[in-house]
Amino acid sequence: xxxEESNIVNSQGSLTVSDExxxxxxxxxxxxxxxxxxxxxxxxxxxxxxxxxxxxAHDDAEDCLQETMINVYKYRSTYSNEYPLxxxxxxxxxxxxxxxxxxxxxxxxxxxxxxxxxxDSVREEAGPNADETLVLLQEAIALLxxxxxxxxxxxxxxxxxxxxxxxxxxxxxxxxxxNYHYAVQKIKDYILEHxx
Amino acid sequence: MKDFDLEGLSRExxxxxxxxxxxxxxxxxxxxxxKQRKQNRDRKIVALFASAASVAAVALLFIHPFGGGLxxxxxxxxxxxxxxxxxxxxxxxxxxxxxxxxSNYYGN
Numbered sequence: 001x002x003x004e005e006s007n008i009v010n011s012q013g014s015l016t017v018s019d020e021x022x023x024x025x026x027x028x029x030x031x032x033x034x035x036x037x038x039x040x041x042x043x044x045x046x047x048x049x050x051x052x053x054x055x056x057a058h059d060d061a062e063d064c065l066q067e068t069m070i071n072v073y074k075y076r077s078t079y080s081n082e083y084p085l086x087x088x089x090x091x092x093x094x095x096x097x098x099x100x101x102x103x104x105x106x107x108x109x110x111x112x113x114x115x116x117x118x119x120d121s122v123r124e125e126a127g128p129n130a131d132e133t134l135v136l137l138q139e140a141i142a143l144l145x146x147x148x149x150x151x152x153x154x155x156x157x158x159x160x161x162x163x164x165x166x167x168x169x170x171x172x173x174x175x176x177x178x179n180y181h182y183a184v185q186k187i188k189d190y191i192l193e194h195x196x
Numbered sequence: 197m198k199d200f201d202l203e204g205l206s207r208e209x210x211x212x213x214x215x216x217x218x219x220x221x222x223x224x225x226x227x228x229x230x231k232q233r234k235q236n237r238d239r240k241i242v243a244l245f246a247s248a249a250s251v252a253a254v255a256l257l258f259i260h261p262f263g264g265g266l267x268x269x270x271x272x273x274x275x276x277x278x279x280x281x282x283x284x285x286x287x288x289x290x291x292x293x294x295x296x297x298x299s300n301y302y303g304n
Contacts, residue, residue: 032233033226040222048213058214062221069225073232122210130210138210157207188200195200 017042019085026076036069043086046158047093053153054097056121056142064096071096087167090158094150094168101146111146118142133195140190144183151176152183 017038025035047068052061071092079088101111119142126135141149150169154160162173169176287295 029233033229036226036229037222040218040225044218044221045213048218049209052209052211052213058211062217065221066225066228069221070228070232073225073229126210131206131208134206134208134210137205156202184202188202191200 020081023079023081023085026072026079032073032076036073039072039085039089040069043089047089050090050153050158051093051097053138053141053157054094054146054149055100056118056125056138058125060100064093064100067099068093068096083167084164087164090154090160090168098146115143133191136191136194137187139194140187141183143190144186147171148179148183148186151179152187155180 022035022038022042025031025038028035044065048061048065051064051068052058055061055064068089072089075092079085098111101114105111105114119139122135122138122142126138141152144152147169151165154165154168155162160168162176165176166173171179284292
């Protein structure tokens with residue numbers, strides 16, 4: 001399915017450049033830097049938070065976002081407009097986050113074994129004045145297996161449909177639904193157990 | 197059993213993104229991409245010069261730079277000569293050199 005979009009003016013009156021226009025600029029060598037600026041303007045913040053929810057620490061999220069954008073430049077020829085640009089960007093960001101976590105886990109552990117250390121990072125990053133329920137929610141998410149964490153974050157925070165999550169993560173829609181269901185259950189259990 | 201309403205919870209994060217972080221990141225990424233593009237351009241230029249140099253080197257193997265090339269004896273004329281002595285007298289120094297080389301090769 002080919003996507004046809006045009007640049008639109010949003011409710012604040014500023015011009016929102018369509019994904020199709022950005023993709024065209026990205027494939028044009030003389031406009032690639034302009035395309036990267038537009039991607040950062042439109043998707044920089046959601047991508048940062050998507051990465052940060054996975055890796056927790058700001059410094060790690062910074063490294064991952066930078067690598068994500070460099071990979072967007074390097075592999076721009078692999079982008080196909082059969083999928084939305086945002087799905088392609090989220091996919092690269094997700095892979096970069098997982099790569100960082102795999103490096104951290106090393107040869108002896110799996111990414112899913114990092115839950116406790118990520119949970120500790122949540123407290124450190126949040127600081128003493130943070131809302132306790134929000135911290136508990138992030139701790140519960142940090143303890144989830146990587147796949148459940150990805151699916152939960154993309155659905156709960158980024159409002160992605162299962163079809164979009166399928167384009168990013170690659171699993172079947174039914175598997176994604178099961179992952180989300182288990183993630184929600186585990187999060188609820190954790191918060192109920194730890195809430196004062 | 198007690199339940200917890202996840203949907204009613206704020207989507208806010210308990211931590212913040214540092215101010216101007218995205219602007220700084222954009223500049224850093226654009227500058228890094230600029231460097232990579234320059235490196236790629238330089239690499240292409242070096243590759244172009246290297247291929248041109250290889251082509252020139254191969255061409256030099258076939259073209260004598262100072263003109264003339266190797267003088268190879270005309271064996272059709274040789275067969276029309278009346279005597280071997282006359283033949284050797286008419287040969288240039290280069291032709292004698294080639295003759296001597298070929299004689300050695302074919303065992304006289």
